[in-house]
Amino acid sequence: MRFDRRSFIKSTAAFAVAAPAVFRITKVQGAEFSMKYANNTAATHPLSIRTKEAIEAIAKETGGKVDIQQFTNSQLGTDTDMLSQLRSGALEFFTLSPLILSTLVPKASINGIGFAWSGYDKVWPAMDGELGAYVRGEIAKSGLFAFDKIYDNGFRQITSSTRPIKTAEDLNGFKIRVPPSPLWTSMFKAFDSAPASINFSEVYSALQTKVVEGQENPLAIIQSGKLYEVQKYLSMTNHMWDGFWFLANAKNWNSLPKEVQTVIQKHFNDHAIKERQDIANLNATLQKELVEKGLQIVDANPASFRAKLASAGFYKEWKEKYGAEPWALLEKYAGSIS
Numbered sequence: 445m446r447f448d449r450r451s452f453i454k455s456t457a458a459f460a461v462a463a464p465a466v467f468r469i470t471k472v473q474g475a476e477f478s479m480k481y482a483n484n485t486a487a488t489h490p491l492s493i494r495t496k497e498a499i500e501a502i503a504k505e506t507g508g509k510v511d512i513q514q515f516t517n518s519q520l521g522t523d524t525d526m527l528s529q530l531r532s533g534a535l536e537f538f539t540l541s542p543l544i545l546s547t548l549v550p551k552a553s554i555n556g557i558g559f560a561w562s563g564y565d566k567v568w569p570a571m572d573g574e575l576g577a578y579v580r581g582e583i584a585k586s587g588l589f590a591f592d593k594i595y596d597n598g599f600r601q602i603t604s605s606t607r608p609i610k611t612a613e614d615l616n617g618f619k620i621r622v623p624p625s626p627l628w629t630s631m632f633k634a635f636d637s638a639p640a641s642i643n644f645s646e647v648y649s650a651l652q653t654k655v656v657e658g659q660e661n662p663l664a665i666i667q668s669g670k671l672y673e674v675q676k677y678l679s680m681t682n683h684m685w686d687g688f689w690f691l692a693n694a695k696n697w698n699s700l701p702k703e704v705q706t707v708i709q710k711h712f713n714d715h716a717i718k719e720r721q722d723i724a725n726l727n728a729t730l731q732k733e734l735v736e737k738g739l740q741i742v743d744a745n746p747a748s749f750r751a752k753l754a755s756a757g758f759y760k761e762w763k764e765k766y767g768a769e770p771w772a773l774l775e776k777y778a779g780s781i782s
């Protein structure tokens with residue numbers, strides 16, 4: 445990861461051969477720390493836009509000494525692949541849904557409990573407060589480091605190409621793509637759906653080829669991933685809230701000088717706040733835009749979904765899985781859940 449251009453030139457000057465292609469000469473003059481950041485969202489999604497701005501601000505503040513290359517849109521592989529790369533240290537930074545992260549850090553998915561949140565006024569105090577701190581503590585035990593401010597993915601909505609999803613009954617037997625995470629699979633099994641775990645990079649083609657009938661994602665992902673091209677109905681269920689932790693490989697991170705860490709952390713945290721505002725702004729306009737792109741809005745009945753989860757024993761099961769302490773933290777902010 446660390447790459448001092450001057451010492452590289454010195455150490456190779458003795459050889460009359462060109463540097464092998466595998467050595468990437470940093471593009472920023474004088475960069476001392478060359479690193480990579482990857483994600484799964486399109487370059488037009490606020491997560492990609494704001495992290496790009498953060499990277500530019502970091503380069504500027506460090507006078508070009510910190511050069512972070514951005515790879516959006518699953519260019520480095522699926523979320524599952526990128527998580528492995530992050531763990532091995534091949535990738536230094538990665539933003540990932542806490543629910544997918546739960547394949548490594550089981551309690552990380554707690555924010556994704558169905559219908560836990562009535563709105564952002566509950567989500568941000570929790571994630572910036574004790575619930576987020578608890579989860580970051582769990583993440584730290586796994587060789588990863590999570591920055592303080594989680595980026596927003598959003599409240600998730602269900603789309604379908606076959607039938608409108610209005611009530612929990614409509615989900616019966618519904619072939620739905622879910623991201624790879626035990627909580628997602630469990631939730632849609634509780635709805636008696638047929639969930640299929642598929643990484644985001646394969647969702648568009650899975651919908652297009654009708655491997656699945658539908659999927660669920662926040663409006664900004666439906667828009668930036670052009671899922672409206674291969675879906676017909678949009679049900680505003682707001683069934684769970686999801687974010688993106690900004691993650692670092694802890695070993696790489698700890699090898700950076702303190703002052704470099706401070707600058708990197710500051711800008712990625714500050715831009716998370718801006719990204720949250722972008723998503724809030726988009727939420728106000730995207731329904732209309734998606735209708736113009738051809739989606740039909742379905743008037744969904746969230747109460748029926750929540751009742752189905754309760755009667756299927758979903759809340760009881762997950763409360764036991766997480767344990768009393770994190771569940772109490774969740775309820776402290778979200779209110780009572782059952």
Ligand code: X2X
Pocket residue numbers: 484540541544597623643644660661662665686
């Ligand atoms: O995979 C998804 O659906 C996405 C883009 O929302 C996540 O990263 C969890």
